[in-house]
Amino acid sequence: MEITQAKATLDSKAKFCLDLLPGKIIDIQFTNPLTVRFKLTLIGYEAGKYLILKYPPQAKNSQYSDVLKEGNGAIVRYIVEGERGECVAFSTTILAIAVRPEKLIYLSYPKQIESRQLREVNRLQTHIPAKISINKDQSFDSENLLQGIIIDISTTGCRFTVHVNSGFLALKKRQVFVHLLSPIDNEAVVISAHVRNNQMQGNRLNVGIEFAGSEQQKMHNLLAAYAIDIGQ
Template identity: 85%
Template sequence: MEITQDRPAQASKAKFCLDLLPGKLIDIQFTNPLSVRFKLSLVGYEAGKYLILKYPVQAKKSQYADVLKEGNGAIVRYIVEGERGECVAFSTTILAISFRPEKLLYLAYPKNIESRQLREVSRLQTHIPAKISINKSHSYGSENLLQGLIIDISPTGCRFTVHVNSGFLALKKRPVFVHVLSPIDNSAVVISAHVRNNQMQGDRLSVGIEFAAHEQQKMQNLLAAYTIDIA
């Protein structure tokens, strides 16, 4: 995967600190002497010094001894979902390995952090009231619809947010229908879509949605009605 620098190092490092929270699943790849990849959970870090990851459960003491040892280098990658939609990557080395009271990997804190956008189409920040249903036949005024806001949008997808106390927390990867009122005649426009990811942001549930390919012209018309111009 090709990684390109998208922003100044200082801004990138500030974002890095905010993105990496305990429990974050991280992809780590070792290339010497063997190419090995693990998905490990972040335990914590001290800025400027080190990161602490869970030791791979599939690696016994005698396994990967030549890979998981102090001084070996690695590439770390993780996904930032939500509004940014980025893949972040950096190089690091193993500083230490602890086996008691729990097996942990200590990695050098990165000096440079790189990222690339995951989305092919840029999104524009918005504040459009919308609703989601799992049944196309439900009307806009139905109580079965989940009401929230579209906070960013493009012809191919959007991010929908809703207060967590509104329910519907089981909204996982599945087909859905997005209901939006047209600003021209106040009629409900229904767009076939698919939930791609969920993320908790404070007291709100943020849902990444991809519109069906055959709905793109409908979305272009709707965006034009809202005078939203996305190049």
């Protein structure tokens, strides 16, 4: 993603601080003297001064020493999942590389931040009871369905949230079926979909779901029944 958009606002900088939590995986691209990309773990940062990343394990000994050195520039990208659904990017430079007690990279704190929406269609906040199954033919009342709430929705996808136990395994990126009850006749409506991402927040699992393209008319009708104005 080219960094060509307008300067970030102060509000964007506040969100930036909230988005970057220790342990987050970010993508970093160097272009001098050659183009190299790494996915590195964020250790932490001090707002306005620097960010600290783990040194790439694949850059052993002197490998990439001409790229990973003080003063070289880079572009950092990371994904903000959940309600915002954005790709964030900023330019930075290597301030220093620490070798003890662990090899770390210090990056300059960004002066401007760019973001791009990942979704083509805006989602509206909702509170619709729904269930998810792996098999299409399961009934809405089946105990095997995963029960939760749709907290935002459009004709192309939704965000489904469910309370989970500590031993719960996140849904894999695979085909699923979303089960909802029509508010008109209380009949179950089954939507073919695909899990795109998972995000744990406390004891809740947020699941990003994309509806199958063939289901758009069905979703138009269902959202109209729920009196949800999708602006389409």
